[in-house]
Amino acid sequence: DAKTTQPPSMDCAEGRAANLPCNHSTISGNEYVYWYRQIHSQGPQYIIHGLKNNETNEMASLIITEDRKSSTLILPHATLRDTAVYYCIVRVGAAGNKLTFGGGTRVLVKP
């Protein structure tokens, strides 16, 4: 699985958009970008994933650059409950493979 690089931490104001970057310069053509998050004292939670097109669901949007070497997770209106560690994971999708977690980005949403 391709290695990812994320900033260790970032703050965000409540009600504003949170933009979380992820670099994955060695991504292969058949690898997807997945985002999970872990809220304190809970298990990781799936957010969104994509291959090359931008994706949106009820939780977030995923923007993948044209060369696929980086992506951005967007939380459109951050709330205090979005405070968590966010993990960007790149792997071959739809194969049931294990998830390889890195250090993630610790996001603190402030009032």
Place this chain on the structure above:
Amino acid sequence: EAGVTQFPSHSVIEKGQTVTLRCDPISGHDNLYWYRRVMGKEIKFLLHFVKESKQDESGMPNNRFLAERTGGTYSTLKVQPAELEDSGVYFCASRISSTDTQYFGPGTRLTVL
């Protein structure tokens, strides 16, 4: 629909003792995964069941760890004998084969004294 459940939520044991963790996946999910986070480290994969069969156990740290999934429903992870470095949070996740999303349980916090 109930999510992935894990029991116990916390366990404190002494070095050398045995502990068994249990995971109940979401009903109908044939894939079951175990992960753990030890102190200060990243979440690491342990193993993957498809129904009752071990699909991938490459992450199991050593032979003190034994995972089972008899009948392809719930799974247990036994640590025998437990060592200090086994302390951490053990997560279970399940997935239905028709999708790629893994759903995680709340974890079991294991403390070995």
